[in-house]
Amino acid sequence: xxxxxxxxxxxLLSMMGTLLGVAIFVFIMLRAIPGNQIxxxxxxxxxALTPEQRADLEAYYGIDKPLIVQFFSWLGNIATGNLxxxxxxxxxxxxxxxxxxxxxxxxxxxxxxxxxxxxxPLGMLxxxxxxxxxxxxxxxxxxxxxxxxxxxxASALLTVLSAKFGFNPNGEAYASLAEDPxxxxxxxxxxxxxLGFGIAAPIMRTTRTALLEVRSQDFVRTARAKGVGNxxxxxxxxxxxxxxxxxxxxxxQFGYLLGGAVVVEQIFSLPGIGRQxxxxxxxKEYAVVQSTVLVIALLFVVVNLLTDLLYRVIDPRVRAS
Amino acid sequence: xxxRTRLSRDSVPLISLGLAFAMAASACSSGTGGAASSNxxxxxxxxxxxxxxxxxxxxxxxxxxxxxxxxxxxxxxxLTEFDKDLNVVPGLAExxxxxxxxxxxxxxxxxGVKFADGSACDSQDxxxxxxxxxxxxxxxxxxxxxxxxxxxxxxxxxxxVLKLTAPxxxxxxxxxxxxxxxxxxxxxxxxxxxxxxxxxxxxxxxRKPSQSITVARNPAYWGDKxxxxxxxxxxxxxxxxxxxxxxxxxxxxAVLNDPLVAKTAxxxxxxxxxxxxxxxxxxxxxxxxxxxxxxxxxxxMQCAVDRQQVLDTAALGEGEVIGPITxxxxxxxxxxxxCASRDLAKAAEYLAKAGKSDGVSVKTIVSQGxxxxxxxxxxxxxxxxxxxxxTLDLDVLASNAYVDRWVAxxxxxxxxxxxxxxxxxxxxxxxxxxxxxxxxxxxxSSPDLDALFAQGRESTDPTARKATYAKVxxxxxxxxxxxxxxxxxxxxxxxxxxxGYLPMANGSVQYLRSTSLP
Numbered sequence: 104x105x106x107x108x109x110x111x112x113x114x115l116l117s118m119m120g121t122l123l124g125v126a127i128f129v130f131i132m133l134r135a136i137p138g139n140q141i142x143x144x145x146x147x148x149x150x151a152l153t154p155e156q157r158a159d160l161e162a163y164y165g166i167d168k169p170l171i172v173q174f175f176s177w178l179g180n181i182a183t184g185n186l187x188x189x190x191x192x193x194x195x196x197x198x199x200x201x202x203x204x205x206x207x208x209x210x211x212x213x214x215x216x217x218x219x220x221x222x223x224p225l226g227m228l229x230x231x232x233x234x235x236x237x238x239x240x241x242x243x244x245x246x247x248x249x250x251x252x253x254x255x256x257a258s259a260l261l262t263v264l265s266a267k268f269g270f271n272p273n274g275e276a277y278a279s280l281a282e283d284p285x286x287x288x289x290x291x292x293x294x295x296x297x298l299g300f301g302i303a304a305p306i307m308r309t310t311r312t313a314l315l316e317v318r319s320q321d322f323v324r325t326a327r328a329k330g331v332g333n334x335x336x337x338x339x340x341x342x343x344x345x346x347x348x349x350x351x352x353x354x355x356q357f358g359y360l361l362g363g364a365v366v367v368e369q370i371f372s373l374p375g376i377g378r379q380x381x382x383x384x385x386x387k388e389y390a391v392v393q394s395t396v397l398v399i400a401l402l403f404v405v406v407n408l409l410t411d412l413l414y415r416v417i418d419p420r421v422r423a424s
Numbered sequence: 425x426x427x428r429t430r431l432s433r434d435s436v437p438l439i440s441l442g443l444a445f446a447m448a449a450s451a452c453s454s455g456t457g458g459a460a461s462s463n464x465x466x467x468x469x470x471x472x473x474x475x476x477x478x479x480x481x482x483x484x485x486x487x488x489x490x491x492x493x494x495x496x497x498x499x500x501x502x503l504t505e506f507d508k509d510l511n512v513v514p515g516l517a518e519x520x521x522x523x524x525x526x527x528x529x530x531x532x533x534x535x536g537v538k539f540a541d542g543s544a545c546d547s548q549d550x551x552x553x554x555x556x557x558x559x560x561x562x563x564x565x566x567x568x569x570x571x572x573x574x575x576x577x578x579x580x581x582x583x584x585v586l587k588l589t590a591p592x593x594x595x596x597x598x599x600x601x602x603x604x605x606x607x608x609x610x611x612x613x614x615x616x617x618x619x620x621x622x623x624x625x626x627x628x629x630x631r632k633p634s635q636s637i638t639v640a641r642n643p644a645y646w647g648d649k650x651x652x653x654x655x656x657x658x659x660x661x662x663x664x665x666x667x668x669x670x671x672x673x674x675x676x677x678a679v680l681n682d683p684l685v686a687k688t689a690x691x692x693x694x695x696x697x698x699x700x701x702x703x704x705x706x707x708x709x710x711x712x713x714x715x716x717x718x719x720x721x722x723x724x725m726q727c728a729v730d731r732q733q734v735l736d737t738a739a740l741g742e743g744e745v746i747g748p749i750t751x752x753x754x755x756x757x758x759x760x761x762x763c764a765s766r767d768l769a770k771a772a773e774y775l776a777k778a779g780k781s782d783g784v785s786v787k788t789i790v791s792q793g794x795x796x797x798x799x800x801x802x803x804x805x806x807x808x809x810x811x812x813x814x815t816l817d818l819d820v821l822a823s824n825a826y827v828d829r830w831v832a833x834x835x836x837x838x839x840x841x842x843x844x845x846x847x848x849x850x851x852x853x854x855x856x857x858x859x860x861x862x863x864x865x866x867x868x869s870s871p872d873l874d875a876l877f878a879q880g881r882e883s884t885d886p887t888a889r890k891a892t893y894a895k896v897x898x899x900x901x902x903x904x905x906x907x908x909x910x911x912x913x914x915x916x917x918x919x920x921x922x923x924g925y926l927p928m929a930n931g932s933v934q935y936l937r938s939t940s941l942p
C-alpha cells in the first residue's frame with residue numbers, strides 16, 4: 104500500500120489547528136471556573152490571607168500576570184517540551200503524564216479488545232437471523248450495555264466481588280505491566296470489563312446493522328450464486344465489506360476512552376490520565392490540566408488519522424478514490 | 425447438512441465470545457486472590473491506610489487539607505500535643521511554666537531529639553520556627569494562633585522563652601497543631617515539600633503521586649518505639665472502593681465520613697468505631713447583610729428550625745444536635761438556647777417585631793460535593809423555614825465556587841461544615857472577635873464578645889474559662905449569630921488484627937504511632 108502523503112500532510116496541518124483550538128478552549132474554560140490554586144489549596148483558610156499574602160501567592164503560582172501573557176508563556180513552554188510543574192505532586196507534568204498515559208492506553212486497548220470480542224460476535228449472531236430469539240438476546244445485551252452507566256456497573260462489580268468473594272485486585276498497590284504483568288492484568292480486568300461492556304453495545308449494534316445492509320446487496324447474491332462457501336461468504340464478503348462502520352465506531356470509542364475513562368479510573372483507583380486531569384481540575388493546577396488535555400487531544404487526532412488510514416487498507420474503494 | 429452448516433456459521437461468533445470470557449476467566453484465576461497477595465499482613469507490621477485524596481501540600485505550616493494534615497502528623501512534631509481526650513500534654517517541650525503575670529512562658533525541651541535528616545532539634549529550631557510562622561511573608565495558616573507572642577528567646581539549647589503581649593490560655597493548645605510543627609533552622613519550604621524533615625514517629629519512605637505515600641518507622645523518635653515498620657497511605661478516591669479494598673484485606677484501616685458507606689463495612693470481620701467530631705454543621709448567617717441585620721429575623725430563623733429533623737433527614741440521624749462549642753471540656757448545652765425546640769409561633773412573633781410579617785428572603789450558598797450531606801441539609805432547612813415565611817434562595821455551587829463566595833463573605837447565609845478545635849478560643853476567636861481574621865466571613869461581632877474572648881484568653885483557671893465560654897456560647901445563640909445544627913461522626917474501620925489505634929474527636933491519626941498489626 105502506498106502512503107497518501109498529501110492527505111497525511113493535510114491532516115497534520117488540520118491537526119495543528121485542532122490542537123490550537125483545544126488549547127485556547129481549555130485555557131479559557133479553566134479560568135472561567137471560579138476559584139484558583141490559592142483557594143483550592145487553602146480552602147476556606149484563604150479567607151484569613153492578608154492582601155499582601157494573597158499577592159505573593161498569586162505571583163508564586165503565576166496567576167498575577169495578564170491572561171494573554173499566561174497563555175503564551177504556557178504555549179511557549181509546550182513548544183520547548185516543558186509541560187509545566189505540579190506543585191501538588193512536586194514533579195513535572197511530563198513526568199506525571201509519562202506515568203499515567205500508559206495506564207490509560209493499556210486500559211483503552213484492553214477495553215476495546217474485549218468490546219470487539221464481545222460486540223462483533225454478538226452482532227453477527229443477531230444479524231444471522233433477524234427478529235429471532237438470538238437477535239432478541241443480542242438486542243437486549245446492546246440495550247443493557249448502552250443503558251447501564253459505567254459507574255454503576257463498576258461499583259456493583261467491586262462491591263459484590265469484594266464483599267462476597269474477597270476479590271478486589273484494585274485494592275492492592277497499582278503495578279505497571281513492566282513491574283508485575285500478572286498483577287497488572289488482574290487490576291485491569293474489572294475496569295476493562297466495565298468499559299468493554301459499555302463499548303461492546305454500540306459495536307454490536309453497528310455490526311448487526313452493517314451486516315444486514317451488506318447481506319442484502321447484489322454482490323452477495325452473486326457470490327452465493329457462484330458457489331462461494333458460506334463461511335467465506337460470511338467472513339470475507341459480508342463482514343469484510345461491513346468493516347468500515349465498525350472501524351469508525353471503534354476508533355471513536357478508543358479516542359473517547361483516552362479521556363473519558365475518568366470515572367472508571369476513579370472507582371478502580373487506576374492512576375491514569377483521566378484521573379490526572381480530574382485531580383488537576385480539583386486542585387486548579389492549570390498547567391497540569393491544560394498540558395494533559397492537550398496530550399489527550401493529540402492522541403485523539405492521531406487515532407482518528409490512523410482510523411482514516413485504516414479505511415484504505417480494508418476498503419479498496421477508498422484507495423481508488 | 426443444513427443443521428451442520430448453521431452450526432458452522434454460528435461457530436465464529438460463539439468461539440469469539442468464548443475467547444472473551446476465557447480471557448476474563450484466566451485473568452481471574454491467574455492471580456493469587458486479594459487476601460493472599462495482600463502486602464500488609466507481614467510480621468513486624470506494615471499497615472495500609474486507605475485515604476481518598478493525594479495530600480496536596482507536604483509543607484506543615486501551610487497544609488490545610490485533611491489528608492495532608494494526617495500524613496504530616498506522622499512526620500512532624502510539635503511543642504505540645506493532645507492526648508486522646510484532647511487534653512494538652514507535653515510534646516517536644518517536656519514541661520513548661522508561666523510567670524506570675526502570665527506574660528512569659530518558659531518551655532523546657534526534650535534532650536536528644538533529632539530531625540529526620542539527623543540534625544539535632546534544639547531551641548534555635550523552635551525560635552526559627554515560631555518566628556517564621558509569625559512572619560506575614562511566610563503566610564503560615566496558624567500565624568494568628570501565636571499572635572500574642574511578641575518574641576521568642578533561646579537562652580540555652582533546651583529552653584525557649586515566649587514573651588506575650590497578654591495572657592493567652594489558648595496558646596498551649598494552639599502549639600499542638602501540626603501547622604505549628606517545629607522545622608530545622610536551615611530548612612526551606614521548597615525542600616521540605618519533597619523531603620520532609622520532622623521529628624515525628626515516622627519518616628517519609630516513598631511517594632507515588634496519586635497512588636500512595638509510604639512512611640517508615642523513625643528509629644530516632646523520642647517517644648515510645650513505634651510498633652509498625654511502615655504505614656502506606658494508599659489513595660483510593662472513593663470511600664466505597666476503600667471498603668471494598670478492606671473487605672479483600674488489601675487495606676487495614678480507614679477513616680470514613682459517609683455514614684451510608686460506613687454501614688456497608690459493618691457485619692463482616694471489620695470493626696467500625698464511631699467517633700463524635702469537633703467539626704459542626706451550621707447555617708452561617710451574615711448579620712452585616714441587609715436581610716439579616718435585624719436580630720429578630722435571625723432569631724425567627726433560629727426558632728423555625730428543628731435541628732433534629734435536619735440531622736435525621738440529611739445525615740440519617742448519624743450525629744448529635746449541638747450548640748456552638750463542641751469541645752468536650754467546654755461543650756455548649758443545646759437545650760439552653762432560645763427556641764431549643766422548633767416554635768413557629770415564636771418565629772412569627774420575631775418576624776413581626778422585625779416588621780417583616782410578610783416574610784423574608786435569604787440568599788444562601790451551598791456547596792455541592794464538599795461533603796456528603798450539604799445539599800440535603802439545605803433542602804430540609806429551606807422546607808422548614810418556608811413554613812415560617814422565610815425563603816431560602818439556595819445557590820448550589822461547585823466546591824471552588826463555594827469557597828470563593830465564602831472567602832469573600834458574599835452570602836446572606838451559608839450551609840457549612842466547619843472544623844472545630846479543642847480550645848474555644850482557637851475555634852471561634854478568629855471568627856467572632858472584631859479583629860479576627862475570619863470575622864468578615866462570620867458576619868457578626870460585638871464589644872461584649874470581644875471582652876469575653878479576651879477574658880477567656882487571659883484566664884488560666886479552667887473553671888473560670890468554662891464559665892466564660894458558656895457566656896460566649898449563650899451570647900452567640902441569644903443573638904442568633906449563626907444557627908448551629910449538629911456534629912457528625914467519623915467512622916474508623918479497621919481490620920480484625922489492627923490494635924492500638926485510638927480515633928480522636930479532632931480527626932487526628934496521631935495514634936498510628938501506637939498501632940500494631942501482628
